[in-house]
Structure formats: C-alpha cells, structure tokens
Amino acid sequence: MRALICNEFAPLDALHVGELPEPRPAAGEVTIRVLAAGINFYDTLIVQGKYQVKPAFPFSPGGEVAGEVVAVGEGVRHVAPGERVCAFSSYGGYAEVCKAKASQTWPLPAAVSFDAAAAGLVTYGTAWFGLHDRARMRAGETVLVLGAAGGVGLAAVQIAKAAGAHVIAAAGSAERLALCREHGADELIDYATTDLKDAVKAATGGKGADIVVDVVGGHYTEAALRATAWRGRILIIGFAAGEIPRIPANLLLLKGCDMAGVFWDELMRREPAEAARQVAAVLACFADGSLKPPITEACGLDAAVAALRALAARKVAGKLIVLPHS
Numbered sequence: 001m002r003a004l005i006c007n008e009f010a011p012l013d014a015l016h017v018g019e020l021p022e023p024r025p026a027a028g029e030v031t032i033r034v035l036a037a038g039i040n041f042y043d044t045l046i047v048q049g050k051y052q053v054k055p056a057f058p059f060s061p062g063g064e065v066a067g068e069v070v071a072v073g074e075g076v077r078h079v080a081p082g083e084r085v086c087a088f089s090s091y092g093g094y095a096e097v098c099k100a101k102a103s104q105t106w107p108l109p110a111a112v113s114f115d116a117a118a119a120g121l122v123t124y125g126t127a128w129f130g131l132h133d134r135a136r137m138r139a140g141e142t143v144l145v146l147g148a149a150g151g152v153g154l155a156a157v158q159i160a161k162a163a164g165a166h167v168i169a170a171a172g173s174a175e176r177l178a179l180c181r182e183h184g185a186d187e188l189i190d191y192a193t194t195d196l197k198d199a200v201k202a203a204t205g206g207k208g209a210d211i212v213v214d215v216v217g218g219h220y221t222e223a224a225l226r227a228t229a230w231r232g233r234i235l236i237i238g239f240a241a242g243e244i245p246r247i248p249a250n251l252l253l254l255k256g257c258d259m260a261g262v263f264w265d266e267l268m269r270r271e272p273a274e275a276a277r278q279v280a281a282v283l284a285c286f287a288d289g290s291l292k293p294p295i296t297e298a299c300g301l302d303a304a305v306a307a308l309r310a311l312a313a314r315k316v317a318g319k320l321i322v323l324p325h326s
C-alpha cells in the first residue's frame with residue numbers, strides 16, 4: 001500500500017512516499033481503510049523522535065484517522081468490517097490502510113463526514129476533556145485560549161463558546177485572530193505585539209480569566225497565570241513554543257487557582273469508557289452542527305510533507321487533512 005514513510009528520526013524532509021506492507025489486526029486491534037487523516041503538531045514531533053511514542057522503523061506518521069473498517073482482530077465486537085469509524089491510531093494514518101487499538105476506535109455517525117472526523121477527533125477530544133472534565137467549565141466564565149488559531153486552540157474556542165463562556169482568543173497575527181473571531185471568539189489579543197497579562201486584565205475589567213487553555217507554553221504560561229482570576233484553572237495541554245515553563249508556585253497560592261494537566265492519550269488508556277463517552281459527545285456535536293471542525297486544506301500523500309512543514313513553521317491556521325486515496 002502507499003504510505004508516507006519515516007525510516008529514521010530526522011527532520012521532516014527525510015519523509016518520503018513509498019510502499020509499506022498492509023497491516024493486519026492483532027487481538028484487540030482494527031485495520032481501517034483511511035479516507036481522511038488529520039495533521040497535528042505531534043505528527044511533526046513523532047518523526048523526529050521528539051514525542052513520547054517512538055515507533056519501530058519503518059513507520060508512517062498520522063495519529064488521527066477516519067475511514068472504513070477493513071478487518072478486526074480477536075475479541076473486537078463494537079465495530080465490524082465495512083463500518084464507518086474514526087480512531088486515534090497514534091501513528092500509521094498517512095497510509096492507505098492503518099491499524100488502531102479497538103479501544104481507540106469509535107463508530108462514526110452517518111451525519112459526520114470522514115473529513116470532519118479526521119479534522120476534529122484529537123483537537124476537539126482534547127479541548128473537551130480539558131474544558132468540560134478537568135476545568136469543569138461553567139456558562140458565563142471567561143476562557144482565555146492561547147494558540148487560539150491552531151488545531152486545539154480553535155476547538156477550545158468553539159467548545160467554550162458553545163457552552164456559554166466568554167472567549168478571549170490569543171494568537172500571533174491579525175489574520176489568525178480574524179479566524180478566531182469567525183469561530184466565535186469574543187475578544188482578540190495579538191500576543192506577538194501586546195503584553196498578554198495587561199491585555200487579559202484590560203479585557204476582564206481587572207478580574208482575570210477563569211480558565212486558561214495553554215497549548216503554547218514558554219513564557220506565555222506565566223503571563224497567563226498572572227492574568228488568572230481567583231479560583232481560576234490553567235489547563236496545561238502542550239508546549240508548541242518548544243519550552244516547558246517553570247512556574248513560581250506562590251502565584252497559585254495567591255490566586256487560589258489550579259493547574260490541571262490535560263493528556264488525552266492517557267485518558268484513553270486509563271479510562272477508556274470515559275474517553276468513549278467524551279468522544280461520542282464530541283461526535284454528536286459535529287453531527288448536529290454545534291461544533292464545526294475548521295478544515296483549511298486537504299491534500300494527498302504527495303503533499304503531506306509540505307503540509308507538516310507548514311504546521312511546524314507556524315504557518316497554518318485551522319486544520320489540514322490528508323486524503324491518502326486521492
């Protein structure tokens with residue numbers, strides 16, 4: 001089968017399209033004819049050996065897929081060959097067929113397109129887990145989203161807005177912020193040109209944000225913490241800026257606020273039933289149109305490296321998807 005292949009941990013340009021043997025499902029696994037696969041920040045990391053998961057070579061990146069079940073391994077009963085599904089495959093998705101754990105494969109409602117599922121499963125799954133579960137978001141709260149024009153960021157903007165929150169989007173350019181506005185952000189902060197803490201304080205009448213969605217890390221985390229309200233919650237989701245922040249713990253004490261880790265992979269591994277419940281809730285919102293994954297561009301396998309490069313270079317607003325059979 002055709003696949004984007006990684007033969008060694010190396011920069012993105014070392015990836016190439018070639019042939020890999022089609023995977024077969026072991027017990028507890030499913031193989032999926034991939035009709036769409038999402039491009040996420042971690043796909044750019046896994047091929048460079050910079051992610052927690054380090055697959056054996058050769059492998060194909062691509063952790064988020066939607067398609068039709070080809071075959072199921074022993075013990076798999078909740079999906080069957082031919083059925084529409086979406087899955088967190090971890091890797092292997094930029095290929096005509098990929099393998100996923102059955103516990104991370106879910107039936108896809110007829111009303112949700114393969115493209116939408118591939119563009120939204122991971123980002124909305126993560127943002128949903130953070131906002132509804134870890135932060136217990138309530139209507140009327142103010143939610144500050146850092147990296148708001150990216151995949152998880154735009155998902156958080158939409159989910160918070162749909163739940164009745166007041167949403168402040170922070171991103172690195174006017175163009176990226178305009179996209180956040182289109183997706184429901186109430187207030188916009190260009191953190192490339194404005195002091196983040198001062199801008200959040202000004203936007204909240206000095207009170208600060210109730211919830212911070214942090215996918216960026218670096219120096220932004222402390223600035224956001226300093227602009228957090230009493231009893232606020234800071235969701236630590238990712239470090240797209242490349243630097244893991246160190247936080248003065250006295251700020252947590254002074255603000256009576258919580259920092260909560262949000263690791264969606266671990267939710268699936270440790271609490272599969274709860275993860276399935278949250279995924280079903282997200283897919284139901286895709287089906288009724290209350291959440292709409294923002295697909296910026298779809299490309300074939302041959303253009304996948306360029307798409308990964310664009311994401312790593314901070315040039316993508318919204319979400320890119322790969323269509324391996326196009």
Ligand SMILES: NC(=O)c1ccc[n+]([C@@H]2O[C@H](COP(=O)([O-])OP(=O)(O)OC[C@H]3O[C@@H](n4cnc5c(N)ncnc54)[C@H](OP(=O)(O)O)[C@@H]3O)[C@@H](O)[C@H]2O)c1
Binds near residue numbers: 146262
């Ligand atoms: N914990 C979990 O379960 C989980 C799940 C999914 C993703 N993540 C992590 O969350 C982070 C965001 O993922 P994503 O898919 O939303 O990525 P993305 O679409 O690339 O968005 C990341 C955003 O971060 C901002 N950013 C600031 N400094 C950056 C830099 N030096 N390089 C790249 N981006 C930078 C960019 O916006 P501006 O240019 O506007 O600043 C960009 O839009 C990643 O670290 C990812 O690994 C974690």
